[in-house]
Amino acid sequence: MAKFLVLARGTGQAYANRSPQEMQQVVQKYMAWTAGLRDAGRMIHSERLKADGRVVRGSAGKMTVTDGPFAESKEVIGGFWLLEASSYEEVQAFLKDHPHLEAGTLEVRQIWDM
Amino acid sequence: MEPAAPSDVDALVEHLFRHSAGQMVSRLARWLGSARLDLAEEAVQDALVRALQTWPFGGVPTEPGAWLFQVARHRALDLIRRDVALRGKLDLLESATPEAGVREQELGNDELAMMFMCCHPSLPHAGRIALTLKTVGGFGVAEIAAAFLAEPDAIAQRLVRAKRQIREQEIAIEIPRPDELGARLESVLDVLYLLFNEGYAAHGGENLVRADLCGEAIRLAAILARNPATDVPAVHSLLALMLLQASRLPARVDEAGDLLLLSEQDRARWDHGLIAEGMDHLECAASGSEVTPYHVEAAIAAAHAVARDEASTNWPWIVHLYDDLLALKPSPVVELNRAIALAMADGPAAGIAAIERIEADPALARYYLLPAALGGLWLKLGDPIRATYHYREALTRSCSAPERRFLEKQLAKSCRG
Numbered sequence: 001m002a003k004f005l006v007l008a009r010g011t012g013q014a015y016a017n018r019s020p021q022e023m024q025q026v027v028q029k030y031m032a033w034t035a036g037l038r039d040a041g042r043m044i045h046s047e048r049l050k051a052d053g054r055v056v057r058g059s060a061g062k063m064t065v066t067d068g069p070f071a072e073s074k075e076v077i078g079g080f081w082l083l084e085a086s087s088y089e090e091v092q093a094f095l096k097d098h099p100h101l102e103a104g105t106l107e108v109r110q111i112w113d114m
Numbered sequence: 115m116e117p118a119a120p121s122d123v124d125a126l127v128e129h130l131f132r133h134s135a136g137q138m139v140s141r142l143a144r145w146l147g148s149a150r151l152d153l154a155e156e157a158v159q160d161a162l163v164r165a166l167q168t169w170p171f172g173g174v175p176t177e178p179g180a181w182l183f184q185v186a187r188h189r190a191l192d193l194i195r196r197d198v199a200l201r202g203k204l205d206l207l208e209s210a211t212p213e214a215g216v217r218e219q220e221l222g223n224d225e226l227a228m229m230f231m232c233c234h235p236s237l238p239h240a241g242r243i244a245l246t247l248k249t250v251g252g253f254g255v256a257e258i259a260a261a262f263l264a265e266p267d268a269i270a271q272r273l274v275r276a277k278r279q280i281r282e283q284e285i286a287i288e289i290p291r292p293d294e295l296g297a298r299l300e301s302v303l304d305v306l307y308l309l310f311n312e313g314y315a316a317h318g319g320e321n322l323v324r325a326d327l328c329g330e331a332i333r334l335a336a337i338l339a340r341n342p343a344t345d346v347p348a349v350h351s352l353l354a355l356m357l358l359q360a361s362r363l364p365a366r367v368d369e370a371g372d373l374l375l376l377s378e379q380d381r382a383r384w385d386h387g388l389i390a391e392g393m394d395h396l397e398c399a400a401s402g403s404e405v406t407p408y409h410v411e412a413a414i415a416a417a418h419a420v421a422r423d424e425a426s427t428n429w430p431w432i433v434h435l436y437d438d439l440l441a442l443k444p445s446p447v448v449e450l451n452r453a454i455a456l457a458m459a460d461g462p463a464a465g466i467a468a469i470e471r472i473e474a475d476p477a478l479a480r481y482y483l484l485p486a487a488l489g490g491l492w493l494k495l496g497d498p499i500r501a502t503y504h505y506r507e508a509l510t511r512s513c514s515a516p517e518r519r520f521l522e523k524q525l526a527k528s529c530r531g
Contacts, residue, residue, distance in 0.1 A: 012167040013167075019252075019254020019255075020132045020162055020253075021131060021254070021257065023131055023163070023165070024130060024131035027166055027170060027174075030169070031170070031174065046171045046172070048167065078171075079171035
């Protein structure tokens with residue numbers, strides 16, 4: 001079994017003008033997806049990332065820190081799930097009906113098992 | 115922020131966001147003043163977006179309502195800091211807004227005060243309804259539009275106008291003084307009654323938001339009934355009426371979503387919990403000397419609720435109650451309902467004669483129930499040709515999809531003779 005990181009791009013800001021009821025329905029879809037993965041014993045960890053961040057660069061001992069990264073809101077990584085799967089194909093099967101796809105994109109990366 | 119509990123699909127109570135939105139907007143706007151209603155709404159919307167952004171990853175907090183409120187409160191303070199005109203009030207607000215642990219009764223007071231603002235008699239009628247649903251009910255503009263078959267832009271305009279009027283007339287978010295409570299309460303009950311009836315007419319139809327209006331009207335009336343300031347007979351009678359009517363909703367449509375007549379309904383499917391609750395409130399309603407139209411309507415609903423079937427229903431008593439109702443609130447629609455009850459008490463011919471007396475009333479000219487009732491009565495009298503004529507007429511008038519299917523079914527029955 002390998003580990004995969006699923007990065008959620010898009011911050012959910014697209015839902016900002018929806019009604020409370022509709023927003024709750026969106027949250028419930030996510031919860032249902034997460035519960036499905038946890039019940040299957042495949043969920044390892046998940047976190048939400050704050051919108052602001054820092055970019056650190058440096059050369060020859062000189063480090064500069066800037067605010068950022070400022071990507072377009074639909075490109076910003078909003079959070080991630082770390083999960084277990086046998087293959088990319090299986091991860092894709094998990095993501096087939098993922099609610100995040102309604103408002104953003106998902107990037108899947110396999111963890112390199114040393 | 116408190117640690118998140120493991121997320122669970124069932125962790126969110128139905129309508130949590132909607133109801134919390136109403137509570138939070140009421141609470142924040144009461145602190146900020148009615149002129150800052152928009153700011154309160156913005157803070158609450160932002161809190162809901164934050165939940166949508168974080169809960170999918172971190173799970174639902176152990177106390178979702180308190181979590182939302184805390185975020186909304188912080189957001190409101192942020193927005194105030196940016197507002198030069200409000201900055202002077204900041205200290206006051208920071209000390210006056212408790213972190214969390216809001217007591218149920220306090221929330222009830224906020225929602226109550228907000229209802230009184232939304233239903234203020236100086237606001238236009240349509241504005242009162244839209245504002246109540248938006249601020250106390252937590253409905254979105256598009257949902258309100260769907261519920262009242264209006265354009266979202268028109269609803270948004272109504273809300274803007276009502277809020278402007280609230281600012282200009284400095285209508286406060288407060289529970290009215292005892293000397294003006296009666297008249298102000300009447301206006302609130304009026305709005306709740308209308309919300310319920312809109313929802314009741316739509317129940318079982320494709321328009322689910324409209325059906326939600328019933329539950330919302332009951333929820334708001336229950337807030338009134340619980341609060342010592344508004345725990346008065348008229349409130350209990352309206353709540354009793356709505357609970358008793360709502361008890362029949364589960365039996366009102368069959369599995370295909372088609373409407374069933376009272377005589378066709380499986381009374382075992384009536385919600386007997388709601389009936390018991392309704393009867394309790396009807397008892398509370400009888401405590402004063404005042405008799406409102408809600409009292410009489412609730413008594414009619416109760417007469418149906420206690421009857422085993424249509425045959426054993428006390429129809430002469432119901433006709434008598436309709437007479438009382440007409441004395442209190444003369445209306446052609448009530449006349450029509452009385453005529454239908456009279457047909458049950460004295461036979462279809464008496465009902466037809468009573469309907470024919472009000473047939474020409476312009477208020478009923480587009481009301482599908484009048485020809486529908488005539489169709490039903492002629493069918494009972496064994497005259498399918500006349501019944502067919504009236505059902506055809508009923509189908510030319512506006513009604514919901516389930517009502518239309520019902521009429522078509524009845525029409526087919528009469529055509530078969």
